[in-house]
Amino acid sequence: xxxxxxxxxxxxxxFAGTIKTLTLNIKARFxxxxxxxxxxxDLRVLCGPIEIGxxxxxxxxxxxxxxxSVKLDDPSFPAPIYASLVEVDDGYALIWSR
Numbered sequence: 001x002x003x004x005x006x007x008x009x010x011x012x013x014x015f016a017g018t019i020k021t022l023t024l025n026i027k028a029r030f031x032x033x034x035x036x037x038x039x040x041x042d043l044r045v046l047c048g049p050i051e052i053g054x055x056x057x058x059x060x061x062x063x064x065x066x067x068x069s070v071k072l073d074d075p076s077f078p079a080p081i082y083a084s085l086v087e088v089d090d091g092y093a094l095i096w097s098r
Contacts, residue, residue, distance in 0.1 A: 005094025030055055
């Protein structure tokens, strides 16, 4: 597992930070959104005004610890990026998963 992002949480429930990989180095925001149905995402991932992904609220099976399952996608990506947004000691980390 590799950390590809660092974020801080605002009082409104949004997250702001950066995503860095070998090909990405962007500022991004995770913005809460109203769910239209059970499978709707809880967060939109924005880079400026452009939506590049979504996140769904989950809980770890073993510990019950909350996190967000994230899918990032863009026409410039060869394939979607899957990651988890988890709370760490100094904020939130975006952890890449295969």
